[in-house]
Amino acid sequence: MQLTLNQRESMNENIMIIGTGSEEGVERSQIDAAVEGIASASVPGLKERAGVVYASAEIHAALPVRESRSSTKDLNAVMRGVRPIAFLVHSDVEILEGRAPRSGMDEIMVGQLAATRLGVPAERLAVGSKLHFDNRDWTISGRFAAPGTVMNAEIWMPLTDLQVATKRESTLSCVIVTLEDATFADVDVFAKSRLDLEITAIPERSYYASIASFYGPIRVMIIVTAVLIASGGVMGGLNTMYAAFAARVREVGMLQALGYTRSAIVINLTEESVFSAASGALIGTVFGILLLDGLAVRFSMGAFALTIDAPVVFTGFVGGLAVGLVGALPPAVRCLRLPIPEALKSV
Amino acid sequence: MSFITCQNLTREYKKGDAVIRPLDGLDLEIPRGDFLALMGPSGSGKTTLLNLVAGIDSPTGGSLVIDGTDLAKLSRNKLAAWRSKHIGYVFQLYNLVPVLTAYENVELPLLLHDLSKRQRYERITEALERVGIADRADHFPRQLSGGQEQRVAIARAIVTDPDIIVADEPTGDLDKGSAHTVMQLLQTLNKELGKTIVMVTHDPKTTEYATRTLHLEKGRLVEAEVAA
């Protein structure tokens, strides 16, 4: 989740120009459509290829969409109206299937997690199928991926189409520019000097980081819940270990009577315990991967995918082993502290 | 000096100010090849004496020398090694590991010895045959009767070929028939293999299999030896 909201390092180069006072949410921002042209012309050092300046005029809007005209259920979609330049500015976006929507054709494009965001099955947003909003059916012309970014859960469409649909022909939500020789300060100075435009520059990364901090409490809640569940598991594990070892005090006494040394017994018991903990951790990991990996989670701003990747698997597995080790030692030592005659008497 | 020599052997426990002395200055000599039965009221110190001889407990006074080794002078690990070489312990409640087969239970003490799998197999089979239970090698303790379990436990006690067998009420939990089988088995081990046996018992009948019987009371020997 943090991964998703914090965005990737490469986005460092993107600066958002938004309406002053809208730092909390670009959906509320309204800036003059002319900002695109003025910014491209006024800020030197923006990225430029083949005479095209990397400045993406965009509309971000939360719109209710329906599965069809006859459907009565509103689904909350995050829409982004873009020009083709957006695919250059947002280098993370990759078209998986189909093609970019053409303007005036009532076409849209969906992100990988858009289905999750809407709460519909992924097949529902297959290329060629339709969604209904603004009294029209829109055909899905393509699917894109922007892994680890909020864009992954968005629906993209041509800027002009979304301007019409939202009835804001002469305004934009933001202009996103990509830096090359320029720095953030250059864009910032431009924004501050054009008081008439009422705009503010903010690095795209900071923008999403501040959204992330807004969602911090959710993260804390998730972590607290996870820790509670995990410590419950650890307690249960330790308790089981103690019970298992308590039942074996006499066996441990017998082994000592046969001539086994304490250290040999500790090593044996710990081995046993670590082995069973490892089996448990392995099973847990397999279940985790089967059930949770790729599972997409919705929240109000978008959706994020749970990833069970190598570090997560490693942490889980090592944690399991640690429980085996730490759980075995105290009861084993407790078992062995008893003098042999007393251990032999235990029932 | 005898094979096993106890001189002024004392074991005491301190509980705050109180001192409990289960063994109180005991003098005892056990020659090699003896089959000694120990009797006495509950709490007289029988198990305490047996545990000292078996090297799983240490005296707090006096000396205990077995075959020239002063047990009080051995470190904990040396004592464990000594036990595995010289002692076979037979418990009243068998103490077999429930998740292991009869064969694997008998194998346990052998794992402490430097033997190949093949050599272990031969020894285990021989021990199981001697106690007449070779056909039950694959059975788990729960699949055996009490008498059979005790015979597996005896096989476990003799598989390392120790010179001393200690048995704490080995028939205490058995019916008459099984007790007879077990006692005969112990007698054979004593007579044919020359094992020195020290046995605690409550049942006067079982003393008939021993070569002599001693009575303990309050941590001391009370009667003159009774020859069998």
Ligand SMILES: Nc1ncnc2c1ncn2[C@@H]1O[C@H](COP(=O)(O)OP(=O)(O)OP(=O)(O)O)[C@@H](O)[C@H]1O
């Ligand atoms: N760990 C201990 N702490 C304190 N006292 C003990 C301890 N172990 C044994 N005793 C005491 O030593 C005495 C002798 O105990 P022991 O087990 O040798 O008796 P026993 O002759 O084997 O009795 P029984 O026939 O009932 O088995 C008892 O009074 C017992 O309470």
Ligand SMILES: [Mg+2]
């Ligand atoms: Mg006793």
